[in-house]
Amino acid sequence: MMTISISPTLRDIRFNLPAHNVTHWHKDGMNVSQYLNTMSLFLPVGERFFIKSVRLFRKQVTDKALLKSMSAFIGQEAMHGREHDELNKLLEQSGTPAKAQEKIVERLLDFAQRVAPPEHQLAATISLEHLTGLLADSLLNNPDSLDGSDERYSAMWRWHAYEETEHKAVAFDVYQHVMGNNLNAYLLRCFWLVTATSIYFALQYPFYIENVRRQNGMRDVKGWIKGVNFLWGKPGLKRQCVGAWLDWFKPGFHPWDHDNRHHLEKFEELLKPVLNNDPEYQAADAAMS
Ligand SMILES: [Fe+2]
Ligand SMILES: [Fe+2]
Structure with a gap:
């Protein structure tokens, strides 16, 4: 099988998201905005968990290229955490119970760190990275899922997906390096994908519903239809992940079996409003301040 090796690049980008439209920045309205906002509540605490899990194995990795990629991975996740923390602060100010929901996730992950052996923590991390990788691919495959929304919020989600x-x-790769290619490694990662996906769904949907309720959206049938369509209908960002999610259970699976390197050629295009100080972006910025 062809081996694809991509070395991540650390980038320090700030998005300075506007506060006034934090609960309705998406073109489909509040419901879809609150869905994506709810996902943001999992990210800083989740990403700190990933960083710690990978760091646990630093001394066991001797491959220089992998060590370099690990440093970039840690740096990228730290930057994502910083920017999503900013978004989550805006959510708290908007009346969304961001801190309370983040706390629940944080407690759960702290508990996992206290009781689970390091290889279980890493297996949970690679499973959650599988979920984020699939959602990122869906988002990048469907540019119209964000087109027409607030440019800063869209740029931030596209940067993260990229x-x-x-x-x-x-x-x-760290997992394979330390665990090897054996039945134990395979079963552990399968167990954790099922467990991590179940826990994530069991928390995310009640949080999302509560965050829509806080914006008086429980009876907004059109809003719910848009939310369901966004995830499971058309474009159906989650629906499009199902097949790739199942590929994890193939014994020799590797994330680059889904070769989506073509997305990586689009950085300039994706981040144009932020990188080039697009006049439209600046005008919107000036109007906000
Ligand atoms: Fe991330
Ligand atoms: Fe990640």
Whole structure:
């Protein structure tokens, strides 16, 4: 099988998201905005967990290229955490119970770190990286899922999706390096994908519903239809992940079996409003301040 090796790049980009439209920045309205915002509540605490899990194995990795990728992975996740922390602060100010929901996730991950052996923590990390990698691919495959929304929020999600694609195999490569290619490694990662996906769904949907309720959206049938369509209908970002999610259970699976390197050629295009100080972006910025 062809081996694809991508070395991630550390980038320090700030998005300075506007506060006034934090609960309705998406073109489909509040419901879809709150869905994506709810996902953001999992990210800083989740990414800190990934960083710690990968760091646990630094001394066991001797391959220089992999060590370099691990450093870039850690740096990228730290930058994602910083920017999503900014978004989550805005959410708290908007009346979304961001801190309370983040705390629940944080407690759960702290508990996992206290009781789970390091290889279980790494297996949970690669499983969650599989989920983020698939969602990132879906988002990049469907540019119209963000087109027409607030440019800063869209740019931030596209940047995150881009870097998740770039580093999607790093933690997995660390796992293979330390665990080897054997039945135990396979069963452990299968167990954790099922467990991590179940826990994520069991928390995310109640949080999302509560965050829509806080914006008085429980009876907004059109809003719910848009939310369901966004995830499971058309474009159906989650629906499009199902097949690739199942590929994890193939014994020789590797994240780059899904070769989506073509997304990595689009950095300039994706981040144009931020990188080039697009006049439209600046005008919108000036109008906000
Ligand atoms: Fe990330
Ligand atoms: Fe990641």
